[in-house]
Amino acid sequence: MTHRRIRKVAVLGSGVMGSRIACHFANIGVEVFLLDIAPKELTPQEEAKGFTIESRAVRNRIVNQSLESAIKSNPSPVFSKKAVTLITTGNFDDDMSAIASADWVIEVVIERLDIKKQVFDSVEQHRKPGTLVTSNTSGIPIHLMAEGRSDDFCAHFCGTHFFNPPRYLRLLEIIPTPDTKPEVVDFLMHYGDKFLGKTTVLCKDTPAFIGNRIGVYSMLALTHLVEQLGLTVEEVDKFTGPAMGHPKSATFRTADVVGLDTLVNVAQGLSENATDDEAKGVFQLPPYMQQMVEKKWLGEKSGQGFYKKIKDEGGMSEILALDLKTLEYRKQGKVKAATLEATKPVADIRKRMKVYEAGTDKAGAFFRAMHYPLFEYVSRRVPEITDEFFRIDDAMRAGFGWELGPFEVWDALGVEETIEKIKTEEKRVPGHSGDVAAWVHEMLEAGHRSFYKVENGVRHYYDIQSKTYQPIPGAEAFVILDNIRGQKTIWKNSGLTVTDLGDGILNAEFHTKMNTIGGDVIQGLHKAIELAEKDFRGLVIGNDGTNFSAGANIGMIFMMAVEQDYDELNMSVKRFQDTSMRLRYSAIPVVAAPFAMTLGGGCEFSMHADFVQLHAETYMGLVEFGVGVIPGGGGSKEFALRASDEFKAGQIEQQVLRDRFLTIGQAKVSTSAVEAFELGYLQTGKYAISMNRSRLLADAKAKAIELADAGYTQPAPRKDIKVLGKQGLGIVYAGGSSMRAGNYISEHDQKISEKLGWVMCGGDLSSPTEVSEQYLLDLEREAFLSLCGERKTLERIQHMLTNGKPLRN
Incomplete structure (x- = not known):
């Protein structure tokens, strides 16, 4: 080539x-x-x-x-x-x-x-x-x-x-x-x-290619079901949202964002050009949608669509929903369904699909009425729009944000059992005949029970031409933990699993809620390093979750602080700091592989790794100010250390310190990996960006091998960090006072910023001095604990736990 x-x-x-x-x-x-x-x-x-x-x-x-x-x-x-x-x-x-x-x-x-x-x-x-x-x-x-x-x-x-x-x-x-x-x-x-x-x-050169052909079919099939099942706009969006493994914007909200005119254009194109499509009746708009288009209710771009934002009498924003029978806007109703409640505790999306399908209320009925015609439809699009069905799943996951593509959902429900149910399902969607394409029957007759299977850690798909399972092309370039976890797991507890990635590299995978960091994750990281130092060459810290880590488990901190269990809290914070230091000063290279939300402790661990291989879409930040504390897992120390390394002769050192200080003080979160570097969370020569999220773990593993091959040497803890003492504190205190006087920050904000300044300046030393990392960590921990004793900090933590938003008090 x-x-x-x-x-x-x-x-x-x-x-x-x-x-x-x-x-x-x-x-x-x-x-x-x-x-x-x-x-x-x-x-x-x-x-x-x-x-x-x-x-x-x-x-x-x-x-x-x-x-x-x-x-x-x-x-x-x-x-x-x-x-x-x-x-x-x-x-x-x-x-x-x-x-x-x-x-x-x-x-x-x-x-x-x-x-x-x-x-x-x-x-x-x-x-x-x-x-x-x-x-x-x-x-x-x-x-x-x-x-x-x-x-x-x-x-x-x-x-x-x-x-x-x-x-x-x-x-x-x-x-x-x-x-x-x-x-x-x-x-x-x-x-x-x-x-x-x-x-x-x-894709083949067929009308609307793959993504829009299946995506628009799926959305419009729903619009026909709504009337028959007597569902409201908000019910459909609740049923087709995250519970079903679809994005939060679900169906009608998505239509509003995309624009009804865009949807109608694709539907019209399909109606005219997909002449042999047995289900092309689906692309004829139901009467309520035709009226919406005539009224130019096209969604966000026209100010109203299936939803309309208004200001109520009190001047508060409210979002009304469209009544599809009367075409008038009304207050949104509360959506309750026993099936939805039953799906909530089921984290595994494949198991959740089974629970959803079995529902006996209208949510369950809707799931079946939506999926059975969809399975039939996608099976009949092979080989028309693609020769390999897995491309349909790829397109729906990547283009429409579905967690599972239609064939993957079908696999989760059981291919054969579902075919029997499709036959008996009431025919509500145009073109739904009750039977699937012949190739699916042939697959089952040959004794193949599923569309996909995993062999030796590699995912295979059923190839219709050869009637055998073939590896998905390109999959060898990816490390997918789901496919190797189990047979390659070396150690695990409730918060972390250590998996052998091969070639002498281990992976430490968080799996707590939002991948928050508590005692079990910290124990797991120490164990992973210990195992890697003993029998392996390197360690990757990465996972396949929605976010790398939302930071420390603040619920635990809150409990200890409320009970004034300061010895226990001191031990916990010290253990957190020790873990960051262990990541930096271990005998093997440690590569962090962050992506999406990488906040607080997740950011601190990444900052202490030997190398950060991160996804382009990484939103990284030290956000502890929002809960009334300073970074306590080594983050405050690390910024003081990095400022010291940036001091240059003849330069105003306070200026360098101020920039570092403000990044933490304003809880700045990067909007991309590139910005994470610009904010100072990443260091030149110690990070690389993976554009494709699917390649992230494989890239991180390759980096760990490269560092090991280059002859990795365990570094020694630093004792040469220059801190400015009183010279730096003067600026911090003056800045805090003027911000407070101008009412830009609250009294408590001022207190937190003074504590952070105290740590980053090394306390009130009479002149600039060189100190050790441990000296700064002790100051950091002391400041963190003293802030946990403040009522206003506890109010902030409690507000974050209950509302998910920071409180400014």
């Missing part, structure tokens, strides 16, 4: 998708040209400034405004504001020649074939042979766009359908034409996965 390098990308079209795709390429360090049309007339503001239609600022107005609005949007499409410097804007008339230097041209203009063809005429004139050209269409057949193009263009042309927002949604559909070179397809599948962090799914 030829080695392509993607140095420059040209993105044609700067609308919502184009500008955000450009931002995501900039996130990974690629230079981007973002082009759009030049305006035909001046705005009054431009006229007032004396511009002409030829002025550069006017000609690039559309593209510049689009990019600016993308960068200001929330959540941000960029990892860091610095990424924007890699994007150069221009317009189709003046700057199309710039694409001659691009390695990949992505078209993201309006969904009209005639306009896309005009753009490709221009691309054909300027691109150099061998340049990739792809279209981000969501509905237009890819082969139609390639008609009339040169052989070289066709050989390098493909569909690349990003899901919105491209930074956060993991699905990237790759849709080749019969003329696309196989190596181009292989390259895009690999590049999307490794560099863009996507789940790349190979």
